[in-house]
Amino acid sequence: MKDPFEVLGVSPSASEDEIKKAYRELAKKYHPDNYLNNPLADLANEKMKEINEAYDEILKRRYEGSSSSSGDFSDSAQGADLARIRNLILSGRYAEAEVLLNGLSQRSAQWHYLAGECYMYTNRYNKAAEEYRIAYQMEPNNPQYAAAYRRFQSAGSPFGRINDTSPGVCDLCSGLLCADCCCECCGGDLISCC
Numbered sequence: 001m002k003d004p005f006e007v008l009g010v011s012p013s014a015s016e017d018e019i020k021k022a023y024r025e026l027a028k029k030y031h032p033d034n035y036l037n038n039p040l041a042d043l044a045n046e047k048m049k050e051i052n053e054a055y056d057e058i059l060k061r062r063y064e065g066s067s068s069s070s071g072d073f074s075d076s077a078q079g080a081d082l083a084r085i086r087n088l089i090l091s092g093r094y095a096e097a098e099v100l101l102n103g104l105s106q107r108s109a110q111w112h113y114l115a116g117e118c119y120m121y122t123n124r125y126n127k128a129a130e131e132y133r134i135a136y137q138m139e140p141n142n143p144q145y146a147a148a149y150r151r152f153q154s155a156g157s158p159f160g161r162i163n164d165t166s167p168g169v170c171d172l173c174s175g176l177l178c179a180d181c182c183c184e185c186c187g188g189d190l191i192s193c194c
Contacts, residue, residue, distance in 0.1 A: 048090075132149045
């Protein structure tokens with residue numbers, strides 16, 4: 001295997017944020033969805049595999065290094081599992097990712113975010129919104145969690161008002177006005193004052 005830091009284009013002394021940023025940029029560039037029906041699809045898949053392996057290796061080294069001094073290996077195992085789950089989601093293998101998520105006992109903000117990703121990509125929007133909300137509440141300063149949470153809260157998004165199951169006053173008035181217009185087109189009048 002190539003040097004994982006070289007694959008991601010970062011130095012061994014790079015911060016965790018720099019490593020994540022490099023990984024995300026490369027993952028966006030070489031994600032399989034970008035190369036559907038493209039003759040370069042096989043090369044992109046190989047590159048994505050190499051990027052994922054490099055990122056996993058760096059996480060493994062970092063977690064092993066930080067946990068070996070404290071003697072607590074549960075965080076390193078959890079971190080490696082979450083990295084693997086993230087890779088499964090990036091590869092579109094949502095069912096496998098969900099099975100692994102459900103097998104983890106610790107429910108960190110990252111766990112909830114990844115669960116939200118699985119739910120969103122499998123069209124279970126109410127569950128996704130709830131998981132994003134929990135991740136955001138646990139770590140409100142994380143821009144990724146905040147963006148996912150806001151995506152479901154904004155009225156202009158395709159997911160807006162996803163948890164609102166009862167019609168509001170505006171919805172009722174709009175419905176009545178629409179019905180009145182239809183009646184007037186047919187010669188009737190549902191609302192006499194309009």
